[in-house]
Every structure is written in structure tokens, then in C-alpha cells.
Amino acid sequence: MTLKTISSRDNPLYKEWKLLATSSQARRKAGRTLLDGVHLCEAYLQHIGSPPVCIVSETALLNSEVKVILQECGDSQSIVLPDALFHALSQVEHGVDILFVVDTPEQVEPQRLAQSAVLLDKVQDPGNFGSIVRSAAAAGIKQVFCGPGTTFAWSPKVLRAGMGAHFLIEIFENVDLEALIKRADIPVIATSSYAEKRIYDLDLKQSVAWLFGHEGQGVAEHLLALSTHQATIPHLGAIESLNVAASSAVCFFEQVRQQTSN
Structure with a gap:
């Protein structure tokens, strides 16, 4: 040395x-x-x-x-x-x-969406992005697809929030999420505070793609329309919705719970 x-x-x-x-x-x-x-x-x-x-x-x-x-x-x-x-x-x-x-790694975007993944539509806060990547890696999810307008995955702030999870997962940037969803071989689940179906009502033992949106505006309407399911996370307190990073963690680990339950 x-x-x-x-x-x-x-x-x-x-x-x-x-x-x-x-x-x-x-x-x-x-x-x-x-x-x-x-x-x-x-x-x-x-x-x-x-x-x-x-x-x-x-x-x-x-x-x-x-x-x-x-x-x-x-x-x-x-x-x-x-x-x-x-x-x-x-x-x-x-x-x-x-x-x-x-x-920073150069990833070749897969032709089809075929394994559990995360799709991010204009998630802009570095802390939220890094936390989502960290939770996804902990839940065994291997791919994150970032649409235009999503914060840069490899900024120092995102990396610090990810706590090393970037090195366990494939991250694809500037992805046409609409085209990707249309090529999906697995269900695409969009989170929405206005949905009637709960994430707990879904079959998450299979591979699914989770679609999360902008911190204030949520998932874009045209992407919501393409999703297989729209689901909400029920809560008891007088809060309109959860932070996107918190929502993602709840979703990922409900999937883990279903996949590991007897």
C-alpha cells in the first residue's frame, strides 16, 4: 500500500x-x-x-x-x-x-419484468429513495427501476440512506415505466391512498412489482391505469397517508410474511 x-x-x-x-x-x-x-x-x-x-x-x-x-x-x-x-x-x-x-454500474435493462421488483415514479427525496432501496434489499428484492424525474440513485445522500444496499441490487435509471409495465409477466401493484383493496388482501406469495410514486402527487394516473392492482395500507390514525419509504417497507415485508408463512 x-x-x-x-x-x-x-x-x-x-x-x-x-x-x-x-x-x-x-x-x-x-x-x-x-x-x-x-x-x-x-x-x-x-x-x-x-x-x-x-x-x-x-x-x-x-x-x-x-x-x-x-x-x-x-x-x-x-x-x-x-x-x-x-x-x-x-x-x-x-x-x-x-x-x-x-x-457507477451500467446495467442492461431486462426485456421483461419477470421477478419481484420496485418501480419508482418521480420519487425525489434522496432519503426516501435510499430507504426504499435498503428495505427492498432486506426483503430479497433484486431490481429497482427508476422512471424519469426520480432522484439520481448514486448521489452521496442516497447512498448514505441506502447503507450499502446499492451493492446488493440492480438499479436501472431513466426507465420508460409505461413500456416496462406493459411488458410485465408478473402483477404490478400500485399503492394509492384512494384504493379500496388492502395490500393484505393480495396474493403476495408470487413475484410482484411494486409501483410507488412522487412524495406529494403519488403515482401518475396513466401508470395507475396500467397496474394490475391498486392497493392501500390501512391505518387507524388521522393521517392521510404514509411516507413513501414507510409505505414501501410495509409492502415489502407483507410480501416477506406471506412468502415465509406456513
Whole structure:
């Protein structure tokens, strides 16, 4: 393991990382993103392998967890930054100063919708998106399809909310959800607070595709019309609806309950 120190804000590599840290457009163009913090870096090492670049602050060199990660990075380019330069890249306050620069995967969209999946129609909050991916992975769902207008799957905020789930699941972006639903070989279930049928009334022992929509507007009407079922999550309190991330978790684990019950 060889450590290289960069101490200038004008260094071309540092400028590139600063763009990745601050610009979704830059991340999309470069096909790269930043993983921030020990947990995400450990998850990447476990499920993917060594990153192209590992960045740590001078202070973090004294941290025992960081020392282990640096050793596991093997032939990765390992960079040390002064604390001030590192903190300009990181969005995590009071965390352990370690970042991976990684390539975002290019997935080939399947021809048909044939296994349990999640379809996201304009879900815009990074925290919601990351939580949905995390719950989906925990429930054994392997695919997430993002329609236009859905937040970028590989932004640092989404990645932190996903807690490493991105590395266990295939994520497809800019998907024509209407065309995908029309090619579905499995039921497509859209959540709607106005539906009469409850998710508990559905047969979820089979593979299904869950369709969730925008935090305020819900699923677009033309997509609702294409769904096999529209279902609601019943609740007792005087609340109009659940947060989309909470709704997704309830749906996924009702499916898990049905699939694992005797």
C-alpha cells in the first residue's frame, strides 16, 4: 500500500473529486460517485472489491478502522488530504474521514419484468429513495427501476440512506415505466391512498412489482391505469397517508410474511 499526499486545492484530481461531491451532473457525466464513511466503504469492499480510489484525511490515518480498510484496498490509488480539503468533499459531519471514488454500474435493462421488483415514479427525496432501496434489499428484492424525474440513485445522500444496499441490487435509471409495465409477466401493484383493496388482501406469495410514486402527487394516473392492482395500507390514525419509504417497507415485508408463512 502506497499513500500519496495531495495538499493543493488546485490539483486536477482534487478538482475532479470536488465536482463529484457537489454536482449530480458531474457524477452522471463521469460515471463515478463518492462513498462517504466507514460503513459504505466496508460494504463496497465486501460486495464489490477494491475501489479505484481511496481518500482519507490526515487525522483519519490514526483511526484503526481506516487502517484496516486501507490495507484491504490493495492496489487502489490511496490519497491523503489535509483535514480541511477532505471536509470540503465530505457531507458527513463528525464522521470518520474516508471516501471511496467508485464507478457507477451500467446495467442492461431486462426485456421483461419477470421477478419481484420496485418501480419508482418521480420519487425525489434522496432519503426516501435510499430507504426504499435498503428495505427492498432486506426483503430479497433484486431490481429497482427508476422512471424519469426520480432522484439520481448514486448521489452521496442516497447512498448514505441506502447503507450499502446499492451493492446488493440492480438499479436501472431513466426507465420508460409505461413500456416496462406493459411488458410485465408478473402483477404490478400500485399503492394509492384512494384504493379500496388492502395490500393484505393480495396474493403476495408470487413475484410482484411494486409501483410507488412522487412524495406529494403519488403515482401518475396513466401508470395507475396500467397496474394490475391498486392497493392501500390501512391505518387507524388521522393521517392521510404514509411516507413513501414507510409505505414501501410495509409492502415489502407483507410480501416477506406471506412468502415465509406456513
